[in-house]
Amino acid sequence: MDKESSGKQDTFPSSDIETNRFVAQEIVMPRPRTKWTERCVEVTLVVAASTSIILVGLIFLFLFREAAPFVQHPGLSSLMGDRWIPVSFQKEQFGIYPLVTGSILVTAIATVVAVPFGVIGAVYLSEVARPAETETLKPFIELLAGIPSVVIGFFGLVVLAPFVKAAFGLETGLNAFTGGLLLGLMAIPTIMSVSEDALRSVPASYKQASLALGGNQIQTIWRITVPAALPGIVAAVMLGMGRVIGETMAVMMVTGNAAQTTFKPFESVRTMTATIAAEMGEVPFGSDHYRALFWVGIILLVATFLLNIVAQRVLKRYSVRQ
Amino acid sequence: MVETGERTSDAKIVVEHLDFHYGSVQALFDVSVEMAPRKVTAFIGPSGCGKSTFLRTLNRMNDIIPGTRVQGRVLIDGHDIYSNGTDVVALRRSVGMVFQKSNPFPKSIFENVVYGPRIHGEKNSARLREIAEQSLQRAGLWAEVKDRLDQNALSLSGGQQQRLCIARALAVGPEILLMDEPASALDPRSTARIEDLIGELREDYTIVIVTHNMQQAARVSDFTAFFYEGHLVEFGETQQIFTMPKKKQTEDYITGRFG
Amino acid sequence: MRQRSNGFLAIWAMRIIFYLLVSSVGIIVLDILWKGLPSISLSFLLDSPRRSGAEGGIFPAIVGTVYLVTGAIAAALPLGIASAVYLSEYAKQGLFTRGVRFAIITLAGVPSVVFGLFGLGLFVIFLGFGASVLAGSLTLACMILPTIIVASEEALQAVPRELREASLALGATRWQTIWRSVLPYSVSGIMTGSILGIGRAAGETAPILLTAAAFFLPNLPESPFDQVMALPYHLYILATQHPEAAKVRGMQYGTALVLLVLVLGINMAAILLRGRFRKKYRW
Numbered sequence: 031m032d033k034e035s036s037g038k039q040d041t042f043p044s045s046d047i048e049t050n051r052f053v054a055q056e057i058v059m060p061r062p063r064t065k066w067t068e069r070c071v072e073v074t075l076v077v078a079a080s081t082s083i084i085l086v087g088l089i090f091l092f093l094f095r096e097a098a099p100f101v102q103h104p105g106l107s108s109l110m111g112d113r114w115i116p117v118s119f120q121k122e123q124f125g126i127y128p129l130v131t132g133s134i135l136v137t138a139i140a141t142v143v144a145v146p147f148g149v150i151g152a153v154y155l156s157e158v159a160r161p162a163e164t165e166t167l168k169p170f171i172e173l174l175a176g177i178p179s180v181v182i183g184f185f186g187l188v189v190l191a192p193f194v195k196a197a198f199g200l201e202t203g204l205n206a207f208t209g210g211l212l213l214g215l216m217a218i219p220t221i222m223s224v225s226e227d228a229l230r231s232v233p234a235s236y237k238q239a240s241l242a243l244g245g246n247q248i249q250t251i252w253r254i255t256v257p258a259a260l261p262g263i264v265a266a267v268m269l270g271m272g273r274v275i276g277e278t279m280a281v282m283m284v285t286g287n288a289a290q291t292t293f294k295p296f297e298s299v300r301t302m303t304a305t306i307a308a309e310m311g312e313v314p315f316g317s318d319h320y321r322a323l324f325w326v327g328i329i330l331l332v333a334t335f336l337l338n339i340v341a342q343r344v345l346k347r348y349s350v351r352q
Numbered sequence: 353m354v355e356t357g358e359r360t361s362d363a364k365i366v367v368e369h370l371d372f373h374y375g376s377v378q379a380l381f382d383v384s385v386e387m388a389p390r391k392v393t394a395f396i397g398p399s400g401c402g403k404s405t406f407l408r409t410l411n412r413m414n415d416i417i418p419g420t421r422v423q424g425r426v427l428i429d430g431h432d433i434y435s436n437g438t439d440v441v442a443l444r445r446s447v448g449m450v451f452q453k454s455n456p457f458p459k460s461i462f463e464n465v466v467y468g469p470r471i472h473g474e475k476n477s478a479r480l481r482e483i484a485e486q487s488l489q490r491a492g493l494w495a496e497v498k499d500r501l502d503q504n505a506l507s508l509s510g511g512q513q514q515r516l517c518i519a520r521a522l523a524v525g526p527e528i529l530l531m532d533e534p535a536s537a538l539d540p541r542s543t544a545r546i547e548d549l550i551g552e553l554r555e556d557y558t559i560v561i562v563t564h565n566m567q568q569a570a571r572v573s574d575f576t577a578f579f580y581e582g583h584l585v586e587f588g589e590t591q592q593i594f595t596m597p598k599k600k601q602t603e604d605y606i607t608g609r610f611g
Numbered sequence: 612m613r614q615r616s617n618g619f620l621a622i623w624a625m626r627i628i629f630y631l632l633v634s635s636v637g638i639i640v641l642d643i644l645w646k647g648l649p650s651i652s653l654s655f656l657l658d659s660p661r662r663s664g665a666e667g668g669i670f671p672a673i674v675g676t677v678y679l680v681t682g683a684i685a686a687a688l689p690l691g692i693a694s695a696v697y698l699s700e701y702a703k704q705g706l707f708t709r710g711v712r713f714a715i716i717t718l719a720g721v722p723s724v725v726f727g728l729f730g731l732g733l734f735v736i737f738l739g740f741g742a743s744v745l746a747g748s749l750t751l752a753c754m755i756l757p758t759i760i761v762a763s764e765e766a767l768q769a770v771p772r773e774l775r776e777a778s779l780a781l782g783a784t785r786w787q788t789i790w791r792s793v794l795p796y797s798v799s800g801i802m803t804g805s806i807l808g809i810g811r812a813a814g815e816t817a818p819i820l821l822t823a824a825a826f827f828l829p830n831l832p833e834s835p836f837d838q839v840m841a842l843p844y845h846l847y848i849l850a851t852q853h854p855e856a857a858k859v860r861g862m863q864y865g866t867a868l869v870l871l872v873l874v875l876g877i878n879m880a881a882i883l884l885r886g887r888f889r890k891k892y893r894w
Contacts, residue, residue, distance in 0.1 A: 071786045075701055078693030082714040082760070085753055089721065092732035147632050154629040158622055167633050174636045176878045178814025180843045181867050184850050185639050188860070218632065248618035276722025278817040279843070283851055303724045303817075310731070310821050327728040331721060338720035413780060418703065444782035451780075455773035457792060468781040471791065517777070524781055 093331065097324035104318055109325060114289040114300070116309065116319040124322040126329070128289040132206070132299035133275055136285060139210025139295055140217055140274045145267055147214070148221030149256075152263075155222070156229040157251050175219035183280035186212040191284055200296055204286035207295040212280045217270035224269055228262020228348070229255060261348035268341035272334050278303040302326050364389035364528065364558045365410065370424035372405060372582075374417070379405045383424075383584045385577055392550060392559045394569035394590065397579035398610065403562045404452075406579065407530050410560065411447040412440050428528070445472065448521035452533040454513040456505035456520070461497050464505045464516055468524035483523050491519035492549050511542025518549065529553065531561040535568070547572050566606060570594050578602045640871070647868025650861045656869070663827050664849055665859045669866055671831055675744075675839035676813055676873070678832065679823065682748025683755060683812045688805055690752075691759030695801075698760070699767035700789050719757035724817040726754045731821045745835040747823025754818055755808035762804020766797035799885060806881035814874045816843040842870040 100106070104124070111125020151171070155164055190211065191203030198207075232255050240250040256263070286298025287308065306323050313320045363386035372380035379402050387393045395403040408414045409426060412433060425432045433443055445468075456464050465484045466474075474480060484501070488494040493515040497508070505516055514534060521529065531550070535543040550559060550572050563569050569576055570590060577587040578601075586593060586602045597603045604610060658668030694711070702708040730750030740746045770793050778788040816824075824844035832839045846866045853859055 068784050068786055072701060075693050075697035076707075078690055079697040079702075079711045080707075081690055082694060082718060082756065083710050085756070086714045086717050088733060089725070089729045092729055092737065093725070096728075096732050096736075147628060150625050150628045151632055154625045158625060159629075167629075170633045170636045172878075173640065173875065176810060176814075176875055177639070178816075178843055178870060178874055180814070180816045180847050181643065181871050182639065184846060184863065184867050185642060187850055188863070189642055215635065246618040248621045252621075272720055276720075276724070278722065278724040279847060283847070303722060306724050306728065307817055307820055310728075315736075324728060324732075327725050331725050334720050334722055334725075335717060338716065342716060411780065413776065416776070416779060441782050441784055444780055449780040451773065451776065453773065455771075455777040457774060457777065458796065467778070467791070468783075471778075471781070471783045471787045520777075520781065 089331070093324055093328050097321050097328055100318065100321035100325060106325075109322070112291040114305070116313075116322060122318065124318070126302075126322075126326060128291040129300055129302045129305050129326060130329070131291050131293065132285070132289070133301040133303070135206045135293055135295065135299055136209045136213060136281060136301055137271055137274050139207060140213035141267065141271055143211055143214025144217040144221055144270055144274075148218045148266070148270065149225055149263055151218065152222045152225035152229055152266075153251060153256065156226045157255060158247070171219050171222055174215070178279075179216065179277060180279040180283075182212055182216060183283035186280060186284040198296065202286065202298065204284055204298055205296050206285055206299045209281050209285035209299070209301075210295065212284060213274045213277055216277060216280065217274045220273050221266045221270040224266030224345075225259070225263045228259040228266065231262070231349075232258045261344050265341045265344040265348065268337055268344070272337040272341065275337070276303065276330065276334050278307050282307055302330050306330075362389065363387060364429065365560070366425075366427040366430075367409075368425040368427070370406075370409065370422070370426065372402075372409060372414070372423075373421040374405075375419040379582050380409075381582045385584055385587050387558065387560060388575065389558050390554060390556070391574040392554050392561060392572055393575040393577065394573035395560070395562045395577050395579055396564070396566055396569050396605075397585075398605065399564060400581075401579040402582040403579045404532055407532055407560060407562050410528070410530055411444050411449055413444075413449065415440065445524050446526050447528045447530060448524065448526035450514070450517050450521055450529065450531045450534050453537050454510065454517045456508075456513050456516050458504065458506055460502045461505050461508070461516060462501040465519050465523050468520060472524065484519075487519040487523040488516075490522050490553070491515045492545065492552075493519055509542075511538050511545060514538060514542070514546060515549070518546075522553075526557065528558045528560065531559065533562055533564060536564065543568070566594075578605060580605070643864065643867050643871055646860075647864035647866075647871075650865030651868060655865055660827065664845070664853060664862060665855055666862075669842070669845060669862075669869065671828060672840040672842045672845040672866070673869065674831055675824075675841045676843075678744050678839060679747050679751060679819060679841055680809055680812045682744060682835070683751035684805060684809055686749055686752035687756045687759055687808065691756055691805075691808075692763050692801060694756075694760045695763030695767060696789060696794070699764050700785065700793070715757045715760055718753070719761075721754075722817075723754060723815055724820075726750055727818045727821040729753070730818060735822055741836060742821075742823055742825070742838050743836045744823055744832055744839045747819040747839065747841075748835075750818045750822045751812040751815065754815065755812050758808045758811065759801075759804050762807065763797070763801045766800020766804070767793060769800060770796045799887075803881045803885040806877055806884065810874050810877040810881070813877065814843055814870065816841075816847055819844060820847075842866060842873070846870060 108124050109126045111123055112127040113123040113125045114128050115123045155168065159167070186208060187204075191208050193203065194200065194205075194208045194211075195203030236254050236258055237250055240254045241247075245253070281301050282304040285301065285304065287300050287304060288298035289300040289305070290297065292299065306326055309319070310323055313323060365387040367383055367385050370380055370383040371378065383406060395406065397403050405414065409422060410428075414420045414422070422434055426434055428443075428447070431438070457467060459467075462484055465487050466480045469480060469483050474483070485494060485498075488497065493512060496512065497503075497516075505513065508516060514537075518534075535546045538546065547568060550561065553559060561569075561573065573590045575588065576590045576593040578585045578593065578597075578599075580601055586597060586599045588598070593602065594606060597606060655668045656673065657670050659671055660669065661667035698708070698711065702711070727750065730746055730753070734740050734746035734749050735742055774792045774796075775788050778792040779785075783791070819841055823839055824841045825838040826840070826845065826848045828838060828840055846863060849859060849863045849866060
């Protein structure tokens with residue numbers, strides 16, 4: 031009759047037991063899991079979740095930690111210059127303009143390449159392609175997204191660059207243009223998938239209204255669907271650009287790595303990412319060069335950070351409007 | 353204002369001036385009612401009137417929804433379950449719940465039934481088998497599943513799944529059973545079986561059932577409460593509510609003028 | 612019907628553009644496959660490199676990649692799953708939760724080379740691990756953490772709410788409910804996310820460039836504090852800095868092929884697994 035469990039007293043009083051709740055009578059419930067375990071679990075999970083925040087903080091912290099002494103000497107103003115000659119018998123120069131323009135140039139070319147293919151590809155997949163087509167061909171795009179950047183860079187180095195050189199009669203195929211082509215290719219999956227999502231979430235009623243008014247498929251797509259999905263597509267492009275700016279290996283292998291300030295696509299350039307990756311290995315620890323490279327890293331981080339925030343904002347506002 | 357029927361002494365559940373909010377929206381207004389032990393009390397009313405919400409306040413299942421607020425008292429065996437000292441886990445052991453759409457775990461039939469005892473610490477496998485058999489028998493399902501306890505619960509029919517959920521709820525040894533439209537997703541034959549089951553269980557458990565089916569309420573319950581837009585309009589013995597309702601609203605609902 | 616013919620042309624234009632894209636992917640993969648296959652042999656896969664990589668095999672690079680990836684997953688998986696459980700089951704609307712989500716999105720957007728710098732600053736220098744498997748793995752772990760968290764949270768959210776309710780109504784605590792009625796059914800989604808993370812970690816060069824990788828090591832690493840070879844880095848050096856770069860094309864292609872097959876194989880495994888598990892639990 032006594033079903034009172036040993037130990038912990040339930041604050042919930044039990045009622046009369048002489049009814050034949052024989053099921054309950056047979057069970058003598060041992061001490062249930064205490065509140066303490068639950069508390070422990072919750073604390074552990076909170077700590078785990080906070081590591082993300084901590085990590086972001088640490089990244090900023092450690093980047094600045096290594097870069098900071100540069101502010102004293104030689105001073106931040108030395109970053110504002112258009113000569114990046116970090117190793118020199120005369121005066122070392124840490125002007126980052128060539129690196130920044132290198133990144134911008136390559137990114138611009140990549141965007142010009144990626145946007146048409148990415149957006150049109152997305153439109154094709156979501157509006158025109160038959161399901162069988164989509165199923166067979168979408169894996170190719172996902173494949174592209176999965177290829178390591180060093181492999182793509184290798185392909186660019188060995189196949190694409192000679193091709194560009196021959197096709198345009200250049201001295202070398204290792205330039206911003208080739209880099210832009212490759213990076214554009216790498217950005218396409220990102221742009222395509224986010225754009226596709228945006229296109230698919232355009233309400234069917236819009237399309238039906240256009241078709242009912244006699245518009246054909248193309249008109250509907252380009253006058254109605256795409257404009258409706260435009261914020262999402264813009265966000266997709268921004269995310270793609272963010273990826274491109276941050277790309278290192280492919281760029282390092284095909285852009286020629288000449289740090290010059292130029293906007294001519296067939297010149298060899300050096301991006302911020304390639305600079306860090308290429309020079310960090312041989313730089314004396316703690317030197318000005320070392321710290322300058324960390325500053326390049328900071329600029330990169332801030333640039334991609336801002337791009338991502340803006341893209342997320344756009345995406346959020348877009349989905350709210352839907 | 354609430355019209356109570358006969359006030360039974362030693363009421364199992366006593367609700368006093370219960371207000372309930374989902375965030376800023378109030379869903380229950382000053383509900384006071386008593387539910388007698390080992391009787392079946394039915395809540396009826398049009399959809400959205402708050403009867404399911406009210407049911408869930410009785411085992412504090414609304415706690416898992418963020419932003420909800422409860423004012424007033426809910427006394428079970430004289431103890432206010434919303435007071436600070438209440439162990440919600442123990443509360444839910446004593447107040448079982450069966451949901452509108454049966455929700456067996458994607459585990460075997462046996463594992464479903466003994467889930468409750470296991471989490472409350474029972475490890476002895478002989479005991480667990482005993483509990484499983486008893487609970488399944490109580491729920492009227494034993495004969496049909498005794499040879500296939502290891503099969504996945506999802507392979508049962510809708511009616512069987514619901515009886516499994518009842519067995520699962522019984523396995524932890526509650527004193528009160530809350531049933532939220534337990535048969536609304538079932539075919540008439542399964543519904544009849546569930547209703548018979550309720551009649552049998554009534555001998556040992558206090559049952560509170562929410563239903564939108566008035567005939568079911570009339571068949572199955574001893575007491576009936578009529579809810580409308582978050583208010584408890586009338587409460588009394590089922591006989592009386594259905595033959596001589598005291599409020600016009602009640603009468604309108606029962607005769608089908610709305611809802 | 613002039614409109615219709617315009618529409619027709621435009622659709623074909625789109626089609627051509629799309630197929631152009633698809634074919635370029637095909638070209639890349641086929642090129643690597645075609646030129647890399649001749650280099651693949653058992654000795655290529657199992658031997659160590661000789662003459663600074665111009666001859667021999669890439670076994671240490673394969674091993675190194677495996678070590679790095681294993682370490683990365685060992686660190687990122689528990690942390691990632693725990694974070695996802697918190698976000699999915701415990702988080703309340705508020706500053707902290709918003710901060711966590713913002714941090715995850717931020718981490719996902721950090722360039723890989725910046726992770727390399729971070730790893731250098733924190734693991735190699737500040738914590739004194741030196742260029743090592745440990746530093747490389749931890750850096751990679753930071754990089755793949757967002758992927759794992761996002762995939763795991765999705766998997767957890769996919770478990771129907773009714774199961775949690777049923778469990779809670781029986782008197783289970785929140786953690787009991789998660790452990791017994793939620794986590795077991797989200798394993799497939801979590802695995803898919805982890806495998807995709809593994810694929811990424813295996814293919815990345817920049818993070819390990821500064822924290823772990825070396826080009827020519829005579830022995831396999833014996834402790835986590837040793838440097839290690841790795842496939843992506845090996846390919847990079849072979850292709851860009853080897854004195855006989857043009858001559859060792861075969862080795863380069865072979866390395867590229869092995870890396871490609873590894874990463875794509877991992878991704879495909881993830882997709883297959885996802886499909887398999889989806890059928891198992893029809894809610």
